[in-house]
Each structure stands twice: as structure tokens, then as C-alpha cells.
Amino acid sequence: MGRPPAKPTSPKLDRGVLPTLLGYVLRRAQSAVFADFAATFQTAGAALTPGEFGLLVLVARNTGLSQMALARALGIDRSTLVPILDRLQARGLLVRRRSPTDGRTHALALTPSGDKALVRFTGLVRAHERRIGSRLSTAETRTLIGLLEKVRSGARSL
Amino acid sequence: MGRPPAKPTSPKLDRGVLPTLLGYVLRRAQSAVFADFAATFQTAGAALTPGEFGLLVLVARNTGLSQMALARALGIDRSTLVPILDRLQARGLLVRRRSPTDGRTHALALTPSGDKALVRFTGLVRAHERRIGSRLSTAETRTLIGLLEKVRSGARSL
DNA sequence: TATTGTTATACTCTATAACTATA
DNA sequence: TATAGTTATAGAGTATAACAATA
Numbered sequence: 331m332g333r334p335p336a337k338p339t340s341p342k343l344d345r346g347v348l349p350t351l352l353g354y355v356l357r358r359a360q361s362a363v364f365a366d367f368a369a370t371f372q373t374a375g376a377a378l379t380p381g382e383f384g385l386l387v388l389v390a391r392n393t394g395l396s397q398m399a400l401a402r403a404l405g406i407d408r409s410t411l412v413p414i415l416d417r418l419q420a421r422g423l424l425v426r427r428r429s430p431t432d433g434r435t436h437a438l439a440l441t442p443s444g445d446k447a448l449v450r451f452t453g454l455v456r457a458h459e460r461r462i463g464s465r466l467s468t469a470e471t472r473t474l475i476g477l478l479e480k481v482r483s484g485a486r487s488l
Numbered sequence: 489m490g491r492p493p494a495k496p497t498s499p500k501l502d503r504g505v506l507p508t509l510l511g512y513v514l515r516r517a518q519s520a521v522f523a524d525f526a527a528t529f530q531t532a533g534a535a536l537t538p539g540e541f542g543l544l545v546l547v548a549r550n551t552g553l554s555q556m557a558l559a560r561a562l563g564i565d566r567s568t569l570v571p572i573l574d575r576l577q578a579r580g581l582l583v584r585r586r587s588p589t590d591g592r593t594h595a596l597a598l599t600p601s602g603d604k605a606l607v608r609f610t611g612l613v614r615a616h617e618r619r620i621g622s623r624l625s626t627a628e629t630r631t632l633i634g635l636l637e638k639v640r641s642g643a644r645s646l
Numbered sequence: 647t648a649t650t651g652t653t654a655t656a657c658t659c660t661a662t663a664a665c666t667a668t669a
Numbered sequence: 670t671a672t673a674g675t676t677a678t679a680g681a682g683t684a685t686a687a688c689a690a691t692a
Contacts, residue, residue, distance in 0.1 A: 343561045344549040348542060351613065352621055352629060353521050357538055359636040359643075360518040361563065363511050366643035380515055381682085384506060391502040398650060403501045405519065410683060412652060417681095426651095434650040434691045455509065463510055465642040470635055471510060477624065477632040478517040484623040485517075485524035539659090556673060568660055570675060584674095592668045592673040 352481070363462050370458040371451075378451055382418065386448050389424055389438050396435040397426075423447055510639070521620050528616040529609075536609055540576065544606050547582055547596050554593040555584075581605055 348354045364380065371378050381404070388403055389395065397415065401408040415438070418424050423444035426436040440448065463471050506512045522538065529536050539562070546561055547553065555573065559566045573596075576582050581602035584594040598606065621629050 343546060343553070343557070345561075346545050346549045347610075348545055350633075351617055352633060353525060353538060353613070353617060354542060355633050355636045356514075356518055356521055359640045360514055362640040362643035362645065363514055365645055367511060369644050379681090380511055384512060387504050387506055388501060391504045395501070396650075399501070403503075406682085407684060408651070409653085409685080413681085432650085432692075436651075452505075455511070459509055459511060462639055462643045465638040466635065470638075473631070474635040474639070475508075475510060475513050477628055477635070478513045480623040480628075481620055481632070482517045482520040485520035485620045486527050487520065487523055537658090554673075564659085565661060566674070567662080567676080571658085590669075590673085594674075 356481075366462055367455075367458050370454055370461070374454050376451065376454060382414070383451055383455060385414065385418070386423065386440065386444065386451065390440050390445065390448055393439045394427075394429075394437040396429070396432075397438065398435070400438060418444075514639075524620055525613075525616050528612055528619070532612050534609065534612060540572070541609055541613060543572065543576070544581065544598065544602065544609065548598050548603065548606055551597045552585075552587075552595040554587070555596065556593070558596060576602075 367380050385400070385404065388400060392399075397411055398408055401411045404411070415424070415426065419426065422441055424438060424440050426438060429435045429437045466474065525538050543558070543562065546558060550557075555569055556566055559569045562569070573582070573584065577584065580599055582596060582598050584596060587593045587595045624632065
């Protein structure tokens with residue numbers, strides 16, 4: 331009996347307290363989910379990040395909103411948003427229109443092409459969601475979302 | 489009756505399906521936790537990211553490991569690790585020693601100063617963990633960690 | 647004066663490709 | 670040949686500061 335000689339494969343590192351830390355486990359789960367999202371879209375021949383998807387949904391559901399409002403909703407600086415919108419606009423998914431009521435702001439909107447793309451993206455996101463939730467029951471998924479919201483509300487915002 | 493006139497404050501954007509998507513909720517929770525981590529360390533006058541903390545723990549618990557082994561454990565490319573180690577080494581927290589058995593590899597180790605710093609950092613992380621878990625019972629935290637591990641194992645790794 | 651969007655700049659994280667030293 | 674570490678390079682995400690147009 332006894333195991334076969336066993337080649338010196340990766341000898342499993344000691345991670346100490348890390349696996350008991352919520353922040354650590356959360357970060358690793360998030361990283362795996364991000365990779366799954368990327369794999370789902372890459373396999374489908376589409377290129378999109380979770381952040382871009384969220385942005386497109388926000389613009390679709392709030393047509394005409396300004397860059398400031400969008401940046402606030404995304405929790406990023408308005409200067410950070412500029413190159414992101416540049417890229418999406420270059421791909422023909424959205425447009426910056428002049429606001430008729432306030433010359434300082436842009437009214438953001440999806441193009442017809444962007445609307446169509448978002449429908450497709452949403453389907454891919456649903457497939458992705460099914461996979462990352464595949465080991466969880468519906469009740470567990472609901473519980474998980476609730477607990478994550480509690481975590482978010484308990485964290486201190488700089 | 490009825491509410492007072494209400495100034496046109498931020499009119500709460502419509503987020504559509506986003507709040508029902510596990511990936512979206514997970515990403516936002518992670519973002520809030522990251523901000524809390526940063527705030528905790530900044531308030532204490534210390535500078536460290538969650539990734540750097542994890543790295544230091546790994547080196548502390550596996551003294552002498554190589555950069556390749558560490559990169560694998562962190563899930564990043566070996567070239568990505570180089571500037572990260574440069575910075576930590578410049579801060580006097582760790583050293584790259586020549587391996588006596590394999591001239592190609594570096595044996596990583598914390599300095600005495602790094603050991604001391606890690607003790608302090610660990611205390612700050614515990615305070616941070618208390619805060620992000622403040623809205624959860626002990627049982628809920630355990631449940632949450634378990635569910636997150638299930639999510640991670642269900643996600644497809646590129 | 648204050649706000650919006652932009653630009654310039656800088657830093658970090660990430661990767662790929664090519665190079666050097668060693669095995 | 671193959672592996673470990675480094676460098677060069679590039680792209681994305683993040684920020685601050687300063688500027689022009691507009692309110």
C-alpha cells in the first residue's frame with residue numbers, strides 16, 4: 331500500500347490565516363468570476379468587461395444622462411470615464427449628444443447598434459451567471475447576494 | 489400630506505437587472521471592501537494593498553520559496569511580480585537571496601523589519617475584517633465564506 | 647464662481663516577447 | 670532544451686491638476 335513515489339509537483343503552499351479572511355476569500359472569488367466573464371465573452375467572440383457591461387446597462391436605462399451622473403453612479407472620477415466612453419463610442423455602441431438644456435453636459439445614449447449589441451451581451455451575461463452560480467441553489471444565491479449587500483453597507487467608504 | 493418639494497438631488501439611477509446579478513453585486517462588495525482596507529491603512533499611516541498583504545503572508549509562511557512559485561500562488565505572471573517585489577524590497581520588507589541549490593531561482597524571505605511590520609499589518613487587517621463583517625453574525629460570515637468558495641469553484645478558469 | 651468635460655500626467659496591475667544565466 | 674528572473678513594451682484602470690466652455 332502507500333501512495334506511488336509522487337513526483338515533486340507543486341507542494342501546496344501554506345496560506346496561513348488568509349483562507350479565514352473574508353476580504354481575501356472575496357477577492358479570490360471576484361477574480362475567478364472576472365476570469366469566467368472574460369472566458370465567456372472571448373469564447374463568443376465578443377469583447378467586453380464587466381465594467382463596460384454595467385456602463386451600457388446604465389446608459390440604456392437612463393438615456394440622456396450626463397458623464398458626471400454616470401461617473402458618480404460608477405463610483406469613478408469623471409476624468410477616468412473619458413477614455414472609456416471614447417472606446418465605446420469608437421466601437422459605435424454609444425454617442426455623446428449635446429444637451430439641449432445645459433451646454434456644459436453631454437447627453438449619453440446607446441446607438442441602435444449599441445442597443446442590439448446589449449441584447450446579445452445580456453444573453454452572454456446570463457450564461458456566465460448560470461455558470462458561476464452552478465454550485466449554488468437558488469436560495470443560496472439569494473442568500474449570498476443578501477450577505478454581500480450587508481458587507482458592502484458595513485464597509486467604510488474612504 | 490405628501491413629501492416636501494424636494495430639491496432636484498441625485499435622482500437615483502435605474503440600474504435595471506444589475507442588482508440581481510451575482511457578478512455585479514460581488515464586484516461592488518469587493519470594491520467597497522477594498523476601499524475600507526485602504527482607509528484602514530491610511531488612517532493608521534501605513535501603506536499596503538490587500539495583494540501586498542497576501543504576498544507578505546505567503547512569503548512569511550513559506551520562507552525560501554521562488555518567485556515562480558509565488559507568482560503561481562498569486563495567480564499572476566512572473567514578469568508582473570518583479571516590480572511588486574522591487575517595491576517591497578525597496579521598503580526593506582523582504583529580500584531576494586540566491587538559492588544555494590538552484591542558481592536560477594531566488595529564495596524569498598521577509599527581513600526582520602518585514603516580520604515586525606507584518607505583525608502590525610495583521611492587526612490592521614483584523615480591525616478591517618471586523619468592520620466589513622460588522623453587519624454579519626459569526627454564522628453568517630462563515631456561510632458567506634463557504635458560498636464564495638462555491639462560486640470560485642464553479643467559475644471557469646480561462 | 648461653480649460645474650462639465652477634456653487633456654496632461656503619473657502610478658499600478660496586467661500581459662507578451664525577448665534576453666540572460668543557469669540547469 | 671527548458672526554466673527562472675529580468676527588461677522592454679503595451680493596454681487598461683485609477684487618480685490629481687489645470688484648462689476651456691458654459692452656467
